[in-house]
Amino acid sequence: MNKSGPAKILIIDDEDRNVKLLSALLRAEGYATLSAANGRDGLAEALLKKPDLILLDVMMAEMDGFETVAWLKGDSRTKNVPVIMVSALDDRDSKMRSLEFGAEDFLSKPIDRAELKARVRNLLRLKEYSDLLIDHNRILEETVRERTEQLATAYRDTVLTLVRAAEHKDESTGHHVRRISYYCRVLAEAMKQSTSFQDAIFNASPMHDIGKIGIPDHVLLKTSGFTPAEWLVMRTHCALGASILATGTSPYTHMGAEIALNHHECWDGSGYPNGLKAATIPLSARIMQICDVYDALRSQRPYKPALTHARAVEIITHGDGRTLPAHFDPVALGCFTRDAGRFAAIYAEHVDA
Numbered sequence: 276m277n278k279s280g281p282a283k284i285l286i287i288d289d290e291d292r293n294v295k296l297l298s299a300l301l302r303a304e305g306y307a308t309l310s311a312a313n314g315r316d317g318l319a320e321a322l323l324k325k326p327d328l329i330l331l332d333v334m335m336a337e338m339d340g341f342e343t344v345a346w347l348k349g350d351s352r353t354k355n356v357p358v359i360m361v362s363a364l365d366d367r368d369s370k371m372r373s374l375e376f377g378a379e380d381f382l383s384k385p386i387d388r389a390e391l392k393a394r395v396r397n398l399l400r401l402k403e404y405s406d407l408l409i410d411h412n413r414i415l416e417e418t419v420r421e422r423t424e425q426l427a428t429a430y431r432d433t434v435l436t437l438v439r440a441a442e443h444k445d446e447s448t449g450h451h452v453r454r455i456s457y458y459c460r461v462l463a464e465a466m467k468q469s470t471s472f473q474d475a476i477f478n479a480s481p482m483h484d485i486g487k488i489g490i491p492d493h494v495l496l497k498t499s500g501f502t503p504a505e506w507l508v509m510r511t512h513c514a515l516g517a518s519i520l521a522t523g524t525s526p527y528t529h530m531g532a533e534i535a536l537n538h539h540e541c542w543d544g545s546g547y548p549n550g551l552k553a554a555t556i557p558l559s560a561r562i563m564q565i566c567d568v569y570d571a572l573r574s575q576r577p578y579k580p581a582l583t584h585a586r587a588v589e590i591i592t593h594g595d596g597r598t599l600p601a602h603f604d605p606v607a608l609g610c611f612t613r614d615a616g617r618f619a620a621i622y623a624e625h626v627d628a
């Protein structure tokens with residue numbers, strides 16, 4: 276409904292005399308009128324001028340009223356505009372056909388002024404309510420979209436706060452967790468995962484080592500090799516991380532817990548903490564594992580230098596005795612190999628200071 280000014284009524288009729296008569300009657304009631312001389316022009320006018328109501332003649336030489344109303348009701352831009360079919364044919368069949376084609380009402384010629392006035396008023400009132408409902412739904416959808424975005428931002432803030440807390444203890448830097456996010460999203464995309472999965476892994480993967488917050492400093496910060504007992508302690512960071520994240524209710528903490536627990540599992544069953552094998556390891560963790568290994572190879576550690584991209588790819592695809600291709604999900608490995616250039620670009624863009 277037009278928010279300002281009188282309601283706009285489009286008259287589609289190929290007889291000029293009828294157009295003039297209907298226009299005069301409607302203008303006398305305070306409405307604004309538009310007209311078109313055939314169905315085709317009527318459709319164009321309806322799209323362009325967005326009338327509040329259409330009076331449509333049934334019998335027209337070019338594109339009759341039935342065909343025109345079918346088009347109007349089949350187009351999302353015009354389907355909510357009420358249509359009154361007007362015809363000299365006062366038979367039941369024409370009325371039924373009009374209603375079946377989607378018209379809201381029917382008027383017989385000669386036009387009865389009081390009947391025209393009542394039907395137009397009723398349908399305009401209906402249109403007003405329908406417009407209000409559409410507006411209301413649009414506002415609701417907009418509000419839901421805004422709230423969802425706010426919630427997602429709050430989730431992301433929580434994730435980053437948690438990760439920053441863990442960074443105070445760990446050798447990992449902000450650059451490492453940022454790179455992990457990007458690698459994981461690239462690999463999930465290459466593996467044809469949904470955009471919601473890609474978004475979840477982007478936000479969940481930085482929490483993979485959150486459990487290290489619970490590892491005693493004398494083990495976590497040790498720069499020389501671990502004793503077997505210390506290794507056992509280090510390995511608890513998976514279960515610790517999962518238990519920290521398990522109570523979270525967001526999709527990010529849910530996937531974060533899954534990744535934290537399983538990111539050191541290996542496809543061939545040689546990983547920890549549970550020695551899971553192949554597809555029993557959650558997909559998110561299989562993606563995370565290959566990204567984590569790539570980043571660890573590229574990064575300098577107290578016990579090793581940073582490797583070049585080419586060397587890191589060679590170790591992942593051919594093995595070096597410690598890392599083996601059998602450790603990785605073959606599909607993830609194939610996608611990694613094909614998209615390795617994107618990993619190099621992410622590392623270069625977020626390189627450690």
Ligand SMILES: [Fe+2]
Pocket residue numbers: 483484512538539
């Ligand atoms: Fe880890």
